[in-house]
Amino acid sequence: TRLPGFCGEWSPIKISKHASLKARIGWQALTTAEYLDEGAHFLVTGTDFVDGRVNWSSCHYVDQWRYDQDRNIQLRDGDVLLTKDGTIGKVGYVDGLCGPATLNSGVFVIRPLQESFAPLFLFYILKSKVSDEFLAMITAGSTIVHLYQKDFVTFEFLAPSRDEQTAIxxxxxxxxxxxxxxxxxxxxxxxxxxxxxxxxxxxxxxxx
Known part of the structure; x- marks a missing residue:
């Protein structure tokens, strides 16, 4: 089904080619003692996703040095988030950023390279059957469920022009x-x- 006014073929978007995929690397892992009840720098985890958005009121905080530690995971509006540990494949979209925010080690942040796709379009792709089938395939038979970066970068999907992506x-x-x-x-x-x-x-x- 196409929206009125749009036509043309859809082209493949590949995470490995068209997206930046970042996460908190192993040696930067946080201990539970570093999860603060108040502060100025939000710590976003997969449990803070509610209906696809970040529930800022449920977030913990981290010290500034932890926030400054990795610029790649300092969040900004338009970021797409994906859980990679525990309940994998849970998706979040960042809008209405309430202040400086970073991620724990269980979440990827995905951003387009050279505006190759509309982030909100990717958010809905990751909530769709297309993503569910991909995740089921790569985790089949696993006893410990974890989404590895080397596996997720193989994900690809079809997409129309960026204008049509935004409209959808x-x-x-x-x-x-x-x-x-x-x-x-x-x-x-x-x-x-x-x-x-x-x-x-x-x-x-x-x-x-």
């Missing part, structure tokens, strides 16, 4: 926003129902 990502993002609004309305209605149950089932409020 915008449509999907708008749907996500509508879903979030509906879920918030549902939660509000559920809370209202709970309050009504308490009043009606205890006789504090009687039906007319």
């Amino acid at each position: 990502a915008t449509v999907l993002s708008d749907i996500d926003a509508e879903l979030a609004a509906l879920e918030a309305r549902r939660d509000k209605t559920r809370a209202l129902k709970q309050g009504m149950m308490q009043e009606l089932l205890t006789g504090r409020i009687r039906l007319v």
Whole structure:
């Protein structure tokens, strides 16, 4: 299915050729004692991804020297994040960056080289069946699940022009926003129902 106004063939995008893939390297690993409850430099882990976005309120912090240690994993808006340990393949997209932020050792940051793809388009590709099938293939038979960089760089997918990528990502993002609004309305209605149950089932409020 194509959006109106677009045509032309789709071309392969290869992570090894068209993207920068970075992570906290082994000797920079953090201990749990370095996960601070307050500070100025956010530490983003896979558990902080909520509905594909970073939940900044759940993040820990690290000292500035840890943030400064590796510029390659200092986050910026438009970064695509992918977990590589534990629950692999969990995807996050950075927008509305709240301050200086870095990664723990369980997350890749993916950026386009020479604007070869729209980051938000890649985000949705990594949330799709295309990515699920790739991850299932490379982890088949593994007892310890880990996404190695040497394996993930072999990932490739088809993509249209960058303008069409942006248009597709915008449509999907708008749907996500509508879903979030509906879920918030549902939660509000559920809370209202709970309050009504308490009043009606205890006789504090009687039906007319």
